[in-house]
Amino acid sequence: MSEDQPTPRPPVPSPAALAKRVAPRPAAPPAAVPEHSESARFGRADDEGHVFVTVGDEEREVGSYPGATPDEALQYFARKYDELAASAALLEARLANPDVSAKEIADGLGTLKEHVEQANVVGDLPALHATVERVEAGLEAKRSAESEQRRAARAEAATRREAIVAEAETIAAQPPGSTQWKQSGERMRALLEEWKGHQRSDVKLDKPTETALWQRFSHARNAFDKARRAWFAELETTRADAKSTKESLVAEAESMSTSTDWGPTARAYKQLMDRWRQAGRASRSDDDALWERFRAAQDAFFTAKDAASAAEDEEFRGNLAVKEELLVEAEALLPVTDLEAAKASLRGIQDRWEAAGKVPRADIERVEKRMRRVETAVREADDQRWKATNPELSARARSMAEQLEAAVAKAEADVAKAEASGDERKAAAARERLASQQQWLDQARAGLDEFGG
Structure with missing residues (x-):
């Protein structure tokens, strides 16, 4: 190592470099380096360029800067600390930013700790x-x-997926007979697209939850498709069965279209119509074609029947006039005053009534x-006379009247006896029985009068 160079140390990242590790930012102009660092107060330098830092009560050498004044050497290592402290402060500030992820902070912290551990600064x-x-x-x-x-976020995403699955299960659980297959199929496809959209852009679910939901969704879709195939196959x-049945009904209808046995054939057509309704539906085209043939045969018969009925009605109008005259004659017998004469006249009218023949249907x-x-x-008058002259009924009415007369006489005697004894309670009870017996006697005598007794 040259005597005129500082001791080599690992480079300390600048605040801008450390911020770039945390989150990319636009480049900014470098800050001006201060000529004097307050951090120098935590160390000293000797005349040979050796620099020391004080930590608590201890002092240790952090490096040397040969060829520089003690102040220059001390400031060099103090500025290295300032850069490192600024990087740490920036990372702490970034920590409070909600847009910066924990991973970015962790990456920056790892770099910072690496440089702090290796740093020889003042x-x-x-x-x-x-x-x-x-x-x-x-x-x-x-x-x-x-x-x-x-x-x-996963819970909300699971709730959204659960809603898709629940709707799919509801669609799959519909009774086949009331399912709108086209609309339900379109909705199932839309739900699948929603599911795919959530997979692409929504929060990822944990594997067990997503697997369980997908299995339910897949099961619902498969059940729906299976039910749809079974429904349309059935x-x-x-x-096909309905078509075959209706073809037979059409053949029957066409075979009867020329019948002139109006009553039985009309009833047969009604029965055919009931069987038609019970036969179910063929395909639309087959059903429409068969119905046209069935209705044509039915219309042909009933048109002919109506024409025959109209002809009959015209023929029977003369009979109606005769019967209306007979009705005037018959109604003149009322009220019945001479029963035997009325019965004789009515018999004659009835004979002529039958001989007059049919009248128009509407009349x-x-x-x-x-x-x-x-x-x-006339029949009621005859019944009333028979009741009035019935010997058995007359005798029964006379016997009842006699019994009630005896009961009234006994009740009168009881009243007199009770009054004579001064027992008002017994007298009142006897008078009450007498009133009831007298009322029944009056009714019996009225009935007896009807029988001529």
């Missing part, structure tokens, strides 16, 4: 080490905060209802 070394310790403590806090932030079979219920009203009135 300055407040305890303060420098305290700064390093504060940075170390702050780094741990920053790591803990970042870990909590990552945990919260639908194809069902449509059947109206005229039949008027005739039934007359027939009912």
Whole structure:
């Protein structure tokens, strides 16, 4: 080593160089180097250029600067401390910046500690080490905060993925008969794209969580696809069965389209329609074509039936006029005053009614209802006379009246006896029984009068 050169030491990073290790920044003009460093007060230099630093009560040599004055040598090593202290202060300031990651701080701290351990400088070394310790403590806090932030971010990301999985499972769990397959399939594809988007840009989940969620999502998608394939396979079979059934129904309908057996055939068409509804649906094109044939056959029959009915109605209008005259004649028998004469007249009217024949369909219920009203009135009058002349009923009514007369006489005797004895309570009870017996007797006598008794 030359006597006129300072002792070689590891280079101390400048504050700008250390900041660049922590986070890239735009270049800035270098700061002016002060001519005198206050850090020199922590050391001394002898006349031979040897420089010493004081740490507490101890002093140790940090280097030498031959060929320089003691003050120049001391200032050289003091300025080296200032650069190192400035780097430490800058790193501590960067620690408080939320945009600087813990990894960047750790990288800078490693470099700083390396230079601090190797540095032979003059300055407040305890303060420098305290700064390093504060940075170390702050780094741990920053790591803990970042870990909590990552945990919260992963929890939110897991919640977003869980929502995707839950919706997919809901879609897959729909009953096949009420599933809108097209819309549900499109939504499943959209959910898959959302999942991929989260994988590309969202916070990464821990492996077990992501694997469990993906397995659920994959299972839901596979279950949906399987159910859709099964549904459409079954639908194809069902449509084929429905087509075959409806082809048979169309053949039956077409075979009956020319029938003139109006009543039974109309009922048969109604039964065919019920069977058509129960047959299910074929494909739209097949269903529409078969329905057109079925409806054409049905329309042909009912058009012919309506035409025949219209012709019949025209033919039966004369019969209607006859029956309406008979109705006037029948209704004149009411109210019934001479039962035997009314019965004889009604029999004659009924014979002529049957002989008159059918009336138009729209008038059947109206005229039949008027005739039934007359027939009912005559029958009720006949029933009433029979009841009034029934010997058995008359004898029963007379016996009942006689029994009640005896009961009334006994009740009257009980009332008289109770009043004579002065027992008002018994007298009141006897009078109450007498009133009831008298009421029943009056009703029995009224019934007896109906039978001519």
